Amino acid sequence: MRGIGVDVVAVERFAAQLARTPRLVERLFVPSERGLHVRSLAARFAVKEATAKALGAPAGMNWQHCWVETDDAGAPSLGMCDSVAAAARFRGIDRWHVSISHDGDIATGMVIAEGD
Helix, strand or coil, X not given: CCEEEEEEEEHHHXXXXXXXXXXXXXXXXXHHHHCCCHHHHHHHHHHHHHHHXXXXXXXXXXXXXXXXXXXXXXXXXXXXXXXXXXXXXXXXXXXXXXXXXXECCEEEEXXXXXXC
């Protein structure tokens, strides 16, 4: 294991932040994520934060350089490019495990980074 990260987001507080700063959605999320319900956006932001923690909070990380993808069964996985992919390569990370959960007003993301 090369890194682990977890983050918790209060959905109502996150929604209020997005309402105050509408362009935040464009800064934080890739186009495929932007149309999702605020609860799902909060969970995806938690995954992005957890990814940063698993990578050791690399300088220059762009929030749009990682995103959550889901398969046909709804299982999440991590997509990445540019600054996040470079940080992962630098740390020898080639496998990611992602978990997302919602309960009431809380969204949680957990990421485990592995490498040989």
